[in-house]
Amino acid sequence: MRKLLLGLMAFLLFTGQLLAQKTITGKVTDDKGNPVPNASVVVKGTSTGTTTKADGSYTLTVPSNASTLVVSSIGVRDQELSIGSGSVLNFTMVSTAQDLGEVVVTVPYGTIKKTSFTGAETTVGSKQLESQNVTSVTRALDGLVPGIIATNGGGAPGTGASIRIRGIGSVNASSEPLYVLDGAVYNGSIAALSMDDIATVTVLKDAAATSLYGARAGNGVIMLTSKKGVKGRTNVTANVRQGYMSRSIPEYDRVGIKDYYELMWEGNRNALLYAPGATISMAAANQAATNTIATSLVYNPFDVADDQIIDPATGKLNPNANILYQDDWQDVLIRSGAPRRDVGISISTGTDKSDFLMSLGNVDEEGITKFSGYNRYTARLNMNTQATNWLKTGLSFDGAVARQLNVPSGGTATTNPFYYTRMMGPIYPVWQRDAEGAFVLDPTTGERVLDYGIPSQMGTRPYAGNSNLLGTLELDKRNNKIANANAATYIEIKLPAGFGFRTAFNATFYDAYQTTYQNSQFGDADNVSGRSTKATNRQLTTTFNQVLSWTKDFGANNLRVLAGHESYEFTQNVANATRTGFPFPGTDELAPAAVAEGSTSYENKHRIESYFGQANYALNDRYLASASFRRDGTSRFYKDVRWGNFYSVGAGWRISQESFMQNINWLNELKIRASYGENGNESLEGFYKWQALYDLGWNNGNAPGAVQGSLANEPLLWEKNKVTNIGADFALFNNRLQGTIEWFNRASGDLLFPFPLAPSTGFSEISRNIGSLTNKGIEVQLGYNLISKADFDWRIDVNLTHFENRLTKLPQETMPQAGNNKYRLGGSVFEYSIKEFAGVDASNGDALYYQDILGTDGKPTGERKLTNNLTQASFYYHGDAIPDLTGGVTNTFRYKNFTLSALVTFSVGGKFLDGNYLSLMHPGSYGTAWSTDILNRWQKPGDVTNIPRLQNALTTQNGTSTRYLFDGSYLNIKNINLSYNLPRSVASKIGMSNGRIFTSVDNAVLFTTRKGMDPQRSFDGSSDWSYPPYRTITVGIQVNLQ
């Protein structure tokens, strides 16, 4: 506003100074001499300005005291020239297409010029991040960074996606990358960081890039760098974004009431007909099914008597039967167009000696499921100052408070609205009905009464009796209050002879205070008058390091060396308490509740101490060599084995700097590089796994008790990675085509495996470092400025990743079947070992599966037979969940001031086991919904179909098998963003330096091989019933003031 007023005043002054002015003319061209039309030409510090014509020329009358003209346009750098005494000023603009030599990469304990770097990394800048309207930065990276694969993270508000860098590095320990925020290992909440505050995300991939993080670097490192004030520029940026979210993956098609009743009748009838040893006639079975089907399903939504619903002769619905009521549970529990608001403001400035940035932000999103949502306030302050010519110091602080309203979205519990609404048979209403199908109204409130599926209402609903999530989720509470704060400070001292010293202290505080309240009126806790659990999880991470550095140039040689020490401490305090017996509804606090049901608290500590060093050497800025070393000691392991050494070596050759290359004009940059190194993965479950422990808290009444919790495991150690990387960076055709190609081989050894023990010894397994696997692959990143005209730009960015995951050493050649996997040498960690569906027996509708014929030695002979008993079927390998190729393509178009970008991500190959679909294809479980595919079931001898016979209570024919294994390939239009940049001249007239309005769609369209399936749900290709991902349509405006 102040700017606006100033502008207005300037305008008034301008009119008052008509007498003292002069006219300047000139031409604006790009670095190739082409005219730049529509460029803004403004007198610096005023709103006086104009725009260039089609030929790039301009004429501007300026006040006589004007000293400088500023020209700006899309795709070029701003340029200033002093007015001086002449009247002609020509401008040659420099394209903003980046010159590789200027790019600086964030690396452990510092930064390095990209051209001098021997490691593998990808940096994503704020420009790429800001077009996506997501709450956690982890959701933005998929499709932008080669070498990673990511889940979609589901749709629960305030959550992020999971990322894996260069394959899956572990089987039983974590494969999660290490996150580093502004130079310190970060254990806080990533979703608590404002996207607007993030300047760059640097994904470090090979040993040369990561090994300086030693025992924690094994799965790659993601460095988050926050924005800072820029020297010589004061900026006020405000963002307002309003979005609307709806589910991006459609629900499975499920059968309606009529089909449901007929099908259930058939399943009921078949249960009589196909029971072992049954002698009942078809007619008798038909009649019996007609007589009992309504009793079995309990609810009769028709206007005919229970035994008149299905015609026993045809198995069809009585033509006189009309449906009395029909409710859609998804309509009432899942909403579309849930609002999301994201606003933020940041103020930054910088002088020669100091810089400053502060920002405030708020994200408020309502989940696409009722009763869920996320509201987060963030604040940040970054300050740096060169206090004296030898002392620099700075402080950064950021904090977030967030409130997350959750619904229980995991697993098959009937409190999970996604599972519940999907699996609920269509005949069960949300609201209680009377015999005529009319709503039953509450006599006091007059409101419709919810049906809980209990005897006192419409009967015991066979699916999830005594529950109604619309009622209970509203009364229940599952919320999480999160506080997340980071404070970091450092002192940097310049010492003589090229030495420097930097010490930094970082602290991250995270606190989650969780309430889980089950209401006192209905559902799981009504019989105990409500149950509430309060749980707090408080985490404090501190990192304190001291780094001595030395930089020396002698002749053409450049040497940079650092040595340091670091101590890291993670402290976690967990406490929770549960009480029941609430006096009246409306409170979830424990004080009024009568009965203590349980409480506990404990503390965990994890410490790492490290010594490290690194040397980077460059000769003529052309021959590059690097080496790093880190010695880590971690409290996770036994004292005799807890110290380990990690290192890397790397080399690079900037061929383009060689004199013999200087004549090749189309080649701007070519560097080849290679690195090798070892790092570790110490993040296994539990902090004290080496110790033989008795677990406390096994109290018997009022007497304290303990049981043996673990066996001593002194040899236990981190997993180890040996990483080889060969890469090339290039820039061609005047930097219009830039790219990187990398080959990597990541060999992970000493992998933890549960070494099986005889369960009769009291323990069934112990962890041992016994396995190995490799992730070998290639990744390509290309950026091409296809068209670079004054009015029109088109840039394509493509990245592709292919990797192969192979188990190379296992405790035994083939591990026992565990879940849907049976690890074997040469197979991948996500290779399916499941039973093989052999179709349906046309004579009786049995589901058939393959079974090995065993020889006299009990081993498979190689011959197979068919069985109709799934439990007897044999397991076979059926491919894996790891895609052959993943990637992302970004197209960015600019026409004048309009910019349109579209990010498409895709995955080819890789299979997905759809457990949701499996649940919807049961053979006739009373009350449970059915996929419409069930309509194609086998019905009579001779039917040729892939859907077996219906039969209630038949438990041996349906389950995990290749019947539910599908191609997991997908193509996701992940983000489309259309923005309009206000012309500078217009912007400056209203007091802004820059303005942008935009609209975007995140998760616009997902193409999969089957409707309802969510193949990006997990890395291992398994489905779950949790929160589906959402599509967000956003409109927003960004205002920059200077």
Add this chain to the structure above:
Amino acid sequence: MKNMLYKLLSATMLILVLVGCKKDYLDTSPTDSVALETVFQTTDGGYVALNGLYRLQFTSYVDHGNFGQKSLDLTFDLMGNDMVVNLQGYGWFNTEYQYSAIQTNTAGSRSGLTWSYLYMVVNNANQIIANIDNASGAPDDRDNIKGQALATRAYAYYDLINAFQQTYKGNESKPGVPLYTEPTSEGKPRGTVQDVYTQIVADLDEAITLLTGKTRITKSHINANTAHGLRARVALTMEDWPKAATEAAAAYQGTTLMNGEEYNAADAFSSIGNSEWIWGFEVNTEQATIYASFFSHMDVATGGYASLGTQKKITKALYDQINDDDARKSGFRAPGTGTSAYPDYNQNKLRVPSPGSWAADYILMRAGEMYLIEAEALARQGGQDAAARTALETVIQARYPDYSAGSLTGAPLIDEILLQRRIELWGEGFGVLDIKRLKQPLNRPTGAGNHGAPNFNPRIYTLPVEDPQFLFRIPQPELSNNASMTDADQNP
């Protein structure tokens, strides 16, 4: 001056870099666990381990169908003739009732979890037995702790051998279950049934010696009476009739039988304070496992799974054999009075003391059973029928004062004792164990009020005597990872 400053600074930094952290910086330990050696330094610590051993037997683990001893007891009843499952409900214990859960050899099946659970009990008992002798404290406490651990080990082995093999008599040389008398990581072979019973008898006899004259701090601890009672069960199974009779009599010393009114009180079978109880687990609100608890699966008033379809009912066949004047008949819903939540024949015997609270103790042994063991053991000895009738009448008349065993002798007397045993101990975990012990076939009555539609489908109605389908399967991980066993050791 400036040089001085630099030197000072450099020196400070070097110190910072080189010194590092304190020596014990990396030694961390948990706050919710302690080292094994710490536990067994004193008898006080020994009691901590002992209490943990008991808690292990009534806590829930893995899922809502596993809550220690009572989930196994419920399985034994569901595999018998007298307990009917109303409807599929949430599916818990459906496949136990249908026998498929015990015929599956995976680690997570009822067979697998029974195996790992009971061996967890054995291992924790073995830790106590191996370490308690060196604990400082009063010798009486050491004996008390060790005696209870020995009896607990015997109790676990008794369940193991009964689940994974046919009864003792006639099968003495058949494969047993691996026998561990001290903590080890080395797997043991199956051995024989005789080996297992020999160890059980030795453990119980030693326990009785160690526990005699000691007082227990809570009824959830095993005392001499309890050890005698366990010994009586074992003797009955081994058909050592004189021993069974004397041990049973020793077990019920000092107890008072419930009268009819007390028998039907809400807390008769859920309150450890009951004077007829010899042993039980005291489950307070905090230690109750809520939905994953015995009463969740039994009592329709808890709002647990029993009220959500899997109501447990007595067969009409057995119900009709209870005299109308017998107070025990009120333990079941009279036909014609039922509702869908609380149907005809639904059990009302085993319920929580007060609905609204999950605090409900678990019954493990009571005097009624001991009188019935005594009666059966006397009747089977021959020539002791009068004493047998007295023992029988003592317990039944407490509930049903007009009861008389008349002048029954011989086989009819034994049959009467066994009938009364089925009525008296319905739902307390003896169902299939008695069928196996008595070498009877599985014979589930059908027709209205009995097994089969409209009740939940039991899948199996009859099984011949000592059919292999009675046997739990040894979990595959045991066969694969126990060096002393192979796949050939699996039950037929």
